[in-house]
Structure formats: C-alpha cells, structure tokens
Amino acid sequence: MPIEFKSNLAIFQDVVSVEEADDLLSWLQNNPSGKMNLASCTHLHPANLQVLIAANANIVKWPNDKSLTGWLASVLN
DSSP, X not given: OXXXXXXXEEEEEEEEOXXXXXXXXXXXXXXXXXXXXXEXXXXXXXXXXXXXXXXXXXXXXXXXXXXXXXXXXXXXX
C-alpha cells in the first residue's frame, strides 16, 4: 500500500497514485493534526498534492529524492 496510515502519521511509500487521494482526504479529515512522512515517496500524483495543500498538511519528513523535495517544498511551505 502506497500510504500506510497510523493513528497520527501517514507514511508515503514509492509511487502514490491518484487512487490514494480519497483515502488520504478521509484520513486527514478524521486526523486534522496528522503528520506526513514522505521520506520513501518517489512520486506523488497531483491529486494527493491538492489534498495536502487543502489540509495544510504537516510534513515531518521530506522525500529522500532531492528533486521531489524541491518542488513539493516550494508548494507545501
């Protein structure tokens, strides 16, 4: 599963596709103070990015991929 949901942490892994956007949105609605660990994420579909922007998501770990971190941080900070 590309996103593993814990009680207060969502862990993104590998390619996070459009199919995960609804689950991410639901989880964030139920966990508004939830934190995001993107360290192992290699691709994030724009639908998930929109959810993170709308939720003003708290990113605790950025992707290990510096180019992915660069464009995500420019939008999410």
